Amino acid sequence: MSGKLLNAEEVAKHNSEQSCHVIVHGKVYDVTEFLPDHPGGKGIILKYAGKDATEAYDPIHPPGTLEENLAPEKYLGEVDQSTLKKEEKEVTEEDKQIAKNKENLPMLSQCLNLYDFEVVARQVLKGTAWAYYSSGADDEVTMRENNTAFGRIWFRPRILRDVSNIDFSTSLLGQKSKMPIYITATALGKLGHPDGEKNLTIAAGKEGLIQMIPTLASCSFDEICDARVHEQQVQFFQLYVNSNRAVTEKIIRRAEERGVKGLFVTVDAPQLGRREKDMRIKFEDTGSRVQNDSKDDVDRSQGAARAISSFIDPSLSWDDLHWLRSVTRMPIVLKGVQTWEDAVRAAEMGLSGVVLSNHGGRQLDFSRSGIEILGEVVRELKARKLFSPMFQLFVDGGVRRASDALKAVAMGATAVGIGRPFLYAYSAYGPEGVQHAIQLLKAEMEMNMRLIGAPTLKDLVPEMVDTRALNQHVVFPETSANTVYERMSTAVGSPDEPVGKPVVKL
Amino acid sequence: MSGKLLNAEEVAKHNSEQSCHVIVHGKVYDVTEFLPDHPGGKGIILKYAGKDATEAYDPIHPPGTLEENLAPEKYLGEVDQSTLKKEEKEVTEEDKQIAKNKENLPMLSQCLNLYDFEVVARQVLKGTAWAYYSSGADDEVTMRENNTAFGRIWFRPRILRDVSNIDFSTSLLGQKSKMPIYITATALGKLGHPDGEKNLTIAAGKEGLIQMIPTLASCSFDEICDARVHEQQVQFFQLYVNSNRAVTEKIIRRAEERGVKGLFVTVDAPQLGRREKDMRIKFEDTGSRVQNDSKDDVDRSQGAARAISSFIDPSLSWDDLHWLRSVTRMPIVLKGVQTWEDAVRAAEMGLSGVVLSNHGGRQLDFSRSGIEILGEVVRELKARKLFSPMFQLFVDGGVRRASDALKAVAMGATAVGIGRPFLYAYSAYGPEGVQHAIQLLKAEMEMNMRLIGAPTLKDLVPEMVDTRALNQHVVFPETSANTVYERMSTAVGSPDEPVGKPVVKL
């Protein structure tokens, strides 16, 4: 780890697959051998071969990533700053528009619901960040269904009950929460804001919610813990189990040391999802439109698959849970359960709960929404006398209104997780945005519980929701197939320009 | 209550939260202490601090409001008119457009159905008034569902019956009505027309319908009673029960004195709803877009909640109904029942009826329509032998066609209430508009009963409607979520501009 000073012009010569050096935070690394293992593909690194990659590197890698993944000898030394040509940073049209949009940002108080943060974020996020955050698997049918499913549940409100005082506080895995809502884990938080996940930590602490820390955070785990606003602030941790169990053990130990109160093991992502909106924006980003690159494409995707298998173990199975319980005393919850059969099995094993979830619609398209699965899970747990406060049910995906949370609670859930909307909130407004979002949810929740006639969460009984339509999936016509089909024409020509279809025009 | 004459320049100095005077109808009041209790928030008063607030005050406060809510010493005297600077009233673009639209108002006879009044009113109402009248809770799903639900009921018309003479007169709580339709209570009637609720009184009297007088009227209760067109004209009264029962008793006594024939106790609004369309127009109104006002926003909403609790008692419960029966001989009807359980309880208590209603979709989103609830209420009342003319069922929400009323009657209702459409009718055309609307309903009703083969309302039996689809809620894609989602893109670009989504553009 020498303090060797390297000339930038020398570094610039290592700009190929054969020899690839990059500068990050003034330090020079030889990443030639690492290229095929890069989870994002080698192409994106080669773009910065021989150059300063700091700006591109920062938002998507937590501090220490390079050090942890490269052998010590790959660190070659510091770059001599005087030799580094200051590249005139190109200001793109998109940059200009975003700057302008930021100047015209609506007042925070104009955001009246969680959808608003989404439309505001759309204005201030780079296209790449927006695509990463907002995209879902394949035709995004499941992503939409997550939200739509709540719309198939209606209330049966009761009248003439004393609703002067409303109390929606609750307890998750024995930890207090001001609401039956928690902040669920989402990846790459710095794409939206330089402080990344810490925005969520601050808002959660101030508003009394529990944050689930993601494995794939942009901030380091310790940074996120350090951001707690008070000592009693509770955090959970979301875990991807590594093929190398020792790595996982080390991570769990660190979480316990930092006082994490619950372990959410992701079980719905043995392979990371493929989101086409996200992929399309990358093509736009590169700008070139050269034919005959199909082979490269194939190679790259194989490389990604290989690389991923190093930190998510696709062979993880029920047997591994015994080992997991042996290495921690934290309550263990399976995140990503999608059938009653697996929920029952988790309950029978004595786990602490399950998150009924499809990963925000980002993994398997046409998997069902968590809220729909909740219906069958509660039914089957009750039939086996396994429905109890000792085995908690969580739901995430599509929650946008406090009423969505209340529907889940009435059906038997302990709490629901919210992810994207809070990302959008801090992308536009920082931690205050997240706080405001939470306050909106609190105001909605107070109002709704009063109107439903349920002064506490215990009063929210199954009879208060009409779930008869819950299993009736409807695929709305925004999906790919409907983009492709043409309207019928008539004897006097096309009734209107074909919808969603590029036509032959000069 | 002196006749003291005050100099307007002196008044103008009391223009802050610390000391706030306002002029209304030439009288000067000190409202400093009242600021935090104002139901509409203190901000709106401060806008007029030290100034003449008459024009903004009038449409939303019945005469006498200030006097009833302020201690006598807060009235400081009359303003010296000679010192009052005539402010040049700004004529906005909106004002100009409305004036132009009024000149081009369609002839009344061009309004062929109740929807027409809505589109015409949209042209002549100020944006703020339109937003207040037309808005619903949250995503307005329930507001739309109210109307849509009627569309899931179809007729089974019978043929070859003598339908020469059609009679659709009926009796509500023992009072005659020319139709199974009444004018239900709605708030702030002067937003649409300077004569406010009196427009409804006049039309109701001339056309033989019963009007339900609202607690939150713009006109005073007595003004509305005074507007009756003949001595036999029947009115009902809609009641918000005040935390101070003495206030409520006084109101009830006055209603009895003025000959009101029925008391409709609102039970679905322990807290006044929050309508986002209405909130948004207010931001546009203020015009400023300053950051860091989020705290103010929070305070304001808390203030509103506190203030409201003074005139609507959120602790109102079934037990209070005994008291209510002890203070009046008027028949009592619960307005806002949303489950068969509560309807059965009301029947068992010996009340005179219930209005199955969700408050026009303005309170709890995803509550079901009154017409859907009617189905289960009739079934359960019959099962308990409680279905009888002594316990009448009313439905409001979404009624736009006489056929909607006929569907409700066939299912077991006595009558249906109509609110917004009559507001729209007089906003554009005054009392003649309301009369025309009622005449249209009468013409539709005569036609429909003839075509259904039911010469009187008694002939409208349950077998004449096909209600199998009634419970099948469909959320149409105008809701917030669908505004936010983007269409899928393709390899040759976006098929069309994203629908309902602001995009990054220069």
Place this chain on the structure above:
Amino acid sequence: MSGKLLNAEEVAKHNSEQSCHVIVHGKVYDVTEFLPDHPGGKGIILKYAGKDATEAYDPIHPPGTLEENLAPEKYLGEVDQSTLKKEEKEVTEEDKQIAKNKENLPMLSQCLNLYDFEVVARQVLKGTAWAYYSSGADDEVTMRENNTAFGRIWFRPRILRDVSNIDFSTSLLGQKSKMPIYITATALGKLGHPDGEKNLTIAAGKEGLIQMIPTLASCSFDEICDARVHEQQVQFFQLYVNSNRAVTEKIIRRAEERGVKGLFVTVDAPQLGRREKDMRIKFEDTGSRVQNDSKDDVDRSQGAARAISSFIDPSLSWDDLHWLRSVTRMPIVLKGVQTWEDAVRAAEMGLSGVVLSNHGGRQLDFSRSGIEILGEVVRELKARKLFSPMFQLFVDGGVRRASDALKAVAMGATAVGIGRPFLYAYSAYGPEGVQHAIQLLKAEMEMNMRLIGAPTLKDLVPEMVDTRALNQHVVFPETSANTVYERMSTAVGSPDEPVGKPVVKL
């Protein structure tokens, strides 16, 4: 009945409600006393008071109408042609556009299905004619449902059957028909073409279909009979029963004399429907936009109702059918049956059949489609052993494809009626248009029967259609309510201009 010659200037003085003369085909009539009885309202006559009304009169009155409805002394004599000022007929923009569209009329062979005739007719019909033909009752929900309902029936085609020869000939009330399709009765045929209903007679004769002659034809009954292309051509007659039974008997006797083979008694129109599209175009037509005319409107509609009752008897009941059977030997069919209860009653009475129909969606909105009713009628007739070839079931409404007819036949109908599409066909192309439409249906029918594996209509068994979804009504969002509702807005403004909503704009 003098040959008295009248000066046009003299006639022109009788131009008011007090004294109203009109000239039709050179003859002068005093219609002052007839004004209040005119089915179309007095307003439309007064427009031509003192003038030559021939051009407006002709398309909507069959020859002889005036003579039959006026006392002989109201005929005042012939107008002296030399005194008649030739009015320069104004050529409107619409006239010009229609002329241009006629020049660019698609070739008849470009019309590939029945929908094509509708879009072509839209181009060449006057707005008033289009509105009359294409409109339906109220929100046109039933009109759309008629067609949509067929879309809920799917085929279960069988394979490997010898389909070399396809035969779709059948027999209606004992009369041969080349297809299980007949031309049903529709009113005011000259609005689309000067030869009116005769176009249908010619095409029906040439193509071997049966035409049902309407009571409200533009051509006289005899003209339509005279237009038969060969001696064996079969016609049915649609009957409105007059309050004056002698008038009806006379009509029936004339029909028998002219060889009509079946009597279809309309039972779904005790009052003529009210169609708003049709009403709107009339306002555009008058051009004036004067306020305070609401009273006139009310009077007019009452007048219409009274007038109508003279030729359609709203007291017609089951008992009258005994009389009807006593005055004719023609088979009697009830047209407009909408429940199984009434169909069963008709079968029990020994009538020859029923047409399951809602009058093309022009009478009662939210009545169900004939094809849906067919399902329950067949079930209940079979349950009572009344399902037999001696009691034939017909369906009309929404038939646009031969496959629609095949679905009905598979379910148990003998034939289906088609109305509007043939009007559209001759409006654009005369009798050849109707022939082409029928030929298209024949080609579709041959193709479809071959593909279904049913070489004859007898082979079309109930198992060949999947009708499970038939009762699932869906109201598509073209209806009035959805025209009125606005999309939700967002923190960054309206996602797009409100759909279907005029907004305040300068």
Place this chain on the structure above:
Amino acid sequence: MSGKLLNAEEVAKHNSEQSCHVIVHGKVYDVTEFLPDHPGGKGIILKYAGKDATEAYDPIHPPGTLEENLAPEKYLGEVDQSTLKKEEKEVTEEDKQIAKNKENLPMLSQCLNLYDFEVVARQVLKGTAWAYYSSGADDEVTMRENNTAFGRIWFRPRILRDVSNIDFSTSLLGQKSKMPIYITATALGKLGHPDGEKNLTIAAGKEGLIQMIPTLASCSFDEICDARVHEQQVQFFQLYVNSNRAVTEKIIRRAEERGVKGLFVTVDAPQLGRREKDMRIKFEDTGSRVQNDSKDDVDRSQGAARAISSFIDPSLSWDDLHWLRSVTRMPIVLKGVQTWEDAVRAAEMGLSGVVLSNHGGRQLDFSRSGIEILGEVVRELKARKLFSPMFQLFVDGGVRRASDALKAVAMGATAVGIGRPFLYAYSAYGPEGVQHAIQLLKAEMEMNMRLIGAPTLKDLVPEMVDTRALNQHVVFPETSANTVYERMSTAVGSPDEPVGKPVVKL
């Protein structure tokens, strides 16, 4: 078969129905007598009467077609090339646009799913080719339903299973396939690319899929066999049974000689379908708009029906299958089965399987999708203990995602066929396009199986799919009827321009 040299000017004189000569590849043929038998109608031939028809002839006729269909004496000799005037080929606007689009063709790697090939192909195909490939029967309801039906099936994924290794190889009729997907037969492959079906052969060979060779290929059968990329490459053959059984026997024998491994007998096309989109483009092509041609139209269609019966026998029945089995040892599969009754019969006869298919929605509109039929077929086969690997079930129609194939396999199918998407792939990119499409499907399949928790196809059990909604057909509003209906208007005019409706405008 003389080498006689003919003068082009002489040939040009035979340009009428009375004497019609055409030049194809330099050879002159007398086709006068063949005109009425031409499957595409005589009109299209007469367009080239007396001229060189090579360019129009080539893409839609496999080599040898003329020789096989004409008597030897109809070959008149070679044209003298020196006498042939080189016609300046007109470069149309469409040609220019397609050339431009081809220059801007997206990179192959930008095609992320099978829908992409469709939108890209739309850019580079001639309108006529696009219309032929993309069209469906009548209102294209079934064509859309084919895809939509898959959207009514949702997954029930299982967690914590070892999904390190995914294997989706399988066996079709005893032949290995890398995926449970095969390339199904489609007609006229050269419309999209000069190498026609050979593109599919090459890609199938390289990617390990099985291709089904169509009877109506643009390439000759032998050309397609010759294009195999290795000796083990497997091909199936799709057969239309000729009225002349000897012709069919000869074809079968040739298929066996060339090593074809399975015979798919088309049973859903006793008559070739009629697709209106395809017919409309032909009218645009001719350019003339002359009236009075209706008779010609009728003749032509009759001619076509007659002509077709020569190579597809509409009398084919179950009995003929005994003969078929007697002339080949290839496994026989019925292609186009649409009910469980016929599938059971095929199983009882001992055939090797059925393809549940509606011919890509190109034959009978409102026939159900193969995937829906699969549900009932498996149920009924199981009830009769006929569900076994010896009787394989295939499904085609609407498959666009690997998940569609997995849904079919989970329900009991062996494999699914894909047609149009591969045509689109090679139309834009040649065989590499098809390969890329297959690679995308493989990547999707690996991902999906991992996420479903099914490492092999055997692990895909029925419990992994939720098919409760499968029978709920929804007709989306792109169909003809909805193109024709107008939105309701209002008192202030039309809310927006009528949708899907040409209006009278100047």
